[in-house]
Amino acid sequence: MVGGKRTGAELVKLFRERAEAAGAEVLTSATPVSARTAIASILEELGAQTIASAADAKALVPAKFRARLVRGNKAEDSASAEAGLVLAHFGIAETGTLVHLDRSDAEKNVWTLPPVCIAVLEAGAIADRLEDVLPALTKHLARPAAFGQVSLVTGPSRTADIENVLSIGVHGPSRLVIVLVDGKIGKKA
Amino acid sequence: MSRSRIDPHLKSVLAEFSRSYLVKRRNALMGQDFEELRTLLAEMKDASLERNADLLDKFEAEARRRGNEVLRARDGDEANRLIADVLGRNGAAKVAKGKSMVGEETRLNDFLSGRGIEPRETDLGEWIVQLEAEAPTHMVMPAIHLTRADVARIFARRLGRPVAEEIPALVRIAREELRREIFAIPAGFIGANALVAENGAVMLVTNEGNGRLVSTVPPVQVVLASIEKVVPTMADAALLLRLLPRNATGQVFTSYVSFIAGAGGHPRTIILLDNHRSEILADPVFRQVLRCIKCSACLNVCPAYKVLGGKEFAHVYMGGIGTLLTAWVHGLKESKAMAGLCLGCHRCEDYCAAKIKIADLIIALRERLNEQTGSPLWKRMAFEGVLARPPVHRAAFRAARIGRPLLSGRDGYLRRLPFPFRTYDRFRAVPAPAKKTFTRLFKKSGLGEGTPSAKGRITIFAGCLVEHFYPEIGMDAARVLRALGYGIDLAPAVCCGFPSANGGFPKAARKSYGKLMEAIRESETVVTLCPTCTTMLGHSGPDLAGEEAAGLADKIVSFAEFMERKEKKGLARVLSKRPEPNALTYHESCHHKYYLKASEATKSVLETATGSKIKDMPETATCCGFAGSFSADHPEVSEALLAEKLDAIQETGAGTVVLDCPGCLLQIRGGCRRQGLAVEVRHTAQLLAARLK
Numbered sequence: 001m002v003g004g005k006r007t008g009a010e011l012v013k014l015f016r017e018r019a020e021a022a023g024a025e026v027l028t029s030a031t032p033v034s035a036r037t038a039i040a041s042i043l044e045e046l047g048a049q050t051i052a053s054a055a056d057a058k059a060l061v062p063a064k065f066r067a068r069l070v071r072g073n074k075a076e077d078s079a080s081a082e083a084g085l086v087l088a089h090f091g092i093a094e095t096g097t098l099v100h101l102d103r104s105d106a107e108k109n110v111w112t113l114p115p116v117c118i119a120v121l122e123a124g125a126i127a128d129r130l131e132d133v134l135p136a137l138t139k140h141l142a143r144p145a146a147f148g149q150v151s152l153v154t155g156p157s158r159t160a161d162i163e164n165v166l167s168i169g170v171h172g173p174s175r176l177v178i179v180l181v182d183g184k185i186g187k188k189a
Numbered sequence: 190m191s192r193s194r195i196d197p198h199l200k201s202v203l204a205e206f207s208r209s210y211l212v213k214r215r216n217a218l219m220g221q222d223f224e225e226l227r228t229l230l231a232e233m234k235d236a237s238l239e240r241n242a243d244l245l246d247k248f249e250a251e252a253r254r255r256g257n258e259v260l261r262a263r264d265g266d267e268a269n270r271l272i273a274d275v276l277g278r279n280g281a282a283k284v285a286k287g288k289s290m291v292g293e294e295t296r297l298n299d300f301l302s303g304r305g306i307e308p309r310e311t312d313l314g315e316w317i318v319q320l321e322a323e324a325p326t327h328m329v330m331p332a333i334h335l336t337r338a339d340v341a342r343i344f345a346r347r348l349g350r351p352v353a354e355e356i357p358a359l360v361r362i363a364r365e366e367l368r369r370e371i372f373a374i375p376a377g378f379i380g381a382n383a384l385v386a387e388n389g390a391v392m393l394v395t396n397e398g399n400g401r402l403v404s405t406v407p408p409v410q411v412v413l414a415s416i417e418k419v420v421p422t423m424a425d426a427a428l429l430l431r432l433l434p435r436n437a438t439g440q441v442f443t444s445y446v447s448f449i450a451g452a453g454g455h456p457r458t459i460i461l462l463d464n465h466r467s468e469i470l471a472d473p474v475f476r477q478v479l480r481c482i483k484c485s486a487c488l489n490v491c492p493a494y495k496v497l498g499g500k501e502f503a504h505v506y507m508g509g510i511g512t513l514l515t516a517w518v519h520g521l522k523e524s525k526a527m528a529g530l531c532l533g534c535h536r537c538e539d540y541c542a543a544k545i546k547i548a549d550l551i552i553a554l555r556e557r558l559n560e561q562t563g564s565p566l567w568k569r570m571a572f573e574g575v576l577a578r579p580p581v582h583r584a585a586f587r588a589a590r591i592g593r594p595l596l597s598g599r600d601g602y603l604r605r606l607p608f609p610f611r612t613y614d615r616f617r618a619v620p621a622p623a624k625k626t627f628t629r630l631f632k633k634s635g636l637g638e639g640t641p642s643a644k645g646r647i648t649i650f651a652g653c654l655v656e657h658f659y660p661e662i663g664m665d666a667a668r669v670l671r672a673l674g675y676g677i678d679l680a681p682a683v684c685c686g687f688p689s690a691n692g693g694f695p696k697a698a699r700k701s702y703g704k705l706m707e708a709i710r711e712s713e714t715v716v717t718l719c720p721t722c723t724t725m726l727g728h729s730g731p732d733l734a735g736e737e738a739a740g741l742a743d744k745i746v747s748f749a750e751f752m753e754r755k756e757k758k759g760l761a762r763v764l765s766k767r768p769e770p771n772a773l774t775y776h777e778s779c780h781h782k783y784y785l786k787a788s789e790a791t792k793s794v795l796e797t798a799t800g801s802k803i804k805d806m807p808e809t810a811t812c813c814g815f816a817g818s819f820s821a822d823h824p825e826v827s828e829a830l831l832a833e834k835l836d837a838i839q840e841t842g843a844g845t846v847v848l849d850c851p852g853c854l855l856q857i858r859g860g861c862r863r864q865g866l867a868v869e870v871r872h873t874a875q876l877l878a879a880r881l882k
Contacts, residue, residue: 018441075406079372095442105405105453112401130427138423141388141450144254148388148451154442157398159360161314161332162340164206167360170313171367172398172445
């Protein structure tokens, strides 16, 4: 730590630790191109025939899977997809949390409805604590005209409601795969 | 009490749950300053409550600007009506529900069913209890009382086919069934963990993601939130999030946290429920109840809840905090039985995320219950007729001493009680009053004569149990103090007033304490031998007496703390260095640990005095089940807690249990005797005195 603040590499390390502790899988990629390759191999491994993606993550869909893309505008589309591909706006190292500034129900649904959620996050967008990204959240929620919702997602959907035994995937995805990208992903659609 | 209120299966589930909770919580709080955070949270909630009306107006205006409808409900019935109207207006005959304790409070499901609207719970635990037509028994874990076999049976009945008793398979069934329902149901309903005034956002915290689904997929949206949930800003919400998951489930963070501000094209109605919370707000004593963020930590550590569970220790809300809420939202009368189940151990207060003085407030609630709903005659007789009147009190014990040969065997324990009283002594032998009181033995001993050194004089206040049952503890304390060079006086053997105060009889308590207060006015230092009396003399009594007791609390110190603060070196001088014959373990008495915060002082004195390490007792800080009149009111709970305590003691393998409270000593020694355990149970003063050179 430098002056009480964690450095970039420390943030990435802590984020990964905490996200994995919460049950997420974390992959790292050096560039957007290699990120797309990583995503393609996850989708192949899943044998995914339908993939949901909201508008903001569409550019991340590997070329060979474009044809299998459903836009996820309707909840039913996301629910029938085998994987959802999303873009997180921030990461929070301290808790291994992904932050998404929601702009539509469709975006929220892609995060929640498919059994596997693949979330892309720029390593540079990892903050130390929730408090550090509050200005962005507050700004997003401040505009009355916009959709104005925020989601914080940490690990897959979980329950311990039967006998206090942890089970995953009860309502949301049973797998959350986080693809960390070193560089800039480019214009967020 | 014909039917046993304790379900052995549930009791073991809750014990395991509490154990694993404590481990997870400790890990999740690593690197966080819990005390500082909860102080900040309490301050933030207090400040928010102070301007609750303004914040609600602000929230309402901001939520409306973002396309939400906001309605206010005075009570549960009105909230239910408003919700049914919204659903009816939108043609919804079914509603998919996220978890909401406030919805339980208003009995929304019953109301909707009566209006022909079918509520469908979607939180797994809530769904299970709904299918079983039961109520949640824990605020965070609604179905904690059911096993996987129960759940398989419930699901099999619903699906009309056999279901495997495997948790992953059961969870998969829930996913499929509930997903189908959520997509088919036109309306979604959620509660709220907080309302953010600055932007009209509803904050929703869920692990399963069901709240996220029902607040997104169905077109019509309803939110029900109680008015104390409103906080000013996102920063305040973030503070709440720093504590809620960590303290509730021992998670660093919850899977899904949503801030839902804009209605996003849904018709969304937010209902703000008062249901007597304005009255709590206006009550200076009870206002802090509204700081509660429903994390349930208090339940998870409550010894009585752990034994009884949330069917017995509940109305709708459970446990200690539930008792307090119940008194307002469901009525004082409904809280009466619950108020009697608080052991007064104060353990919950160490864990509360909002620093609510739950156990103290339950005592205050008992006062109101006694005033407004009456109190049992025997309690009034005991507290006002006997304990508050020293001559009557003395006469009662004198009579018992005269009858001693008839009542007790040679071993000093009462003979087994006759049939209707069997429950009271089945699990622990009850001692007969001692042949001679501590006061009498002390006077005869000459220990009070002269002042041996310049250290001056000390007043011992022994308390009723030492005075009448365990005078040897008093004599041992006197011998140790004398050996250290103090002159010794005895405070008069009157009741300190605690039992009356605890039972909700402040007048009788004030009367008892008042007599003692006058008697110790001239004393410089009063050393006590019972942590419960110490609580009364050092805290509750001076609070009751106000100005008149100014400065008196500072003179009061427990025997162990006195030794730790003043005489560690002195003890090294007067005590022998020989090894203890038995390995020692230490039982932390509730008032000693949670009120006086003095357990570490005792341990340090014991380790210094004996030169050996204390063997840690599992769950050392859980009540032994005595808790004064509690063990007479609820012998089953008392027995269950004692059984756990005896198991814990045996697990240490120690031959001697040391403790600081004569009440715990009565309970634990009596229990050891009934079970035939060869374990010595001794007060700190006894252990030290036995080592005097």
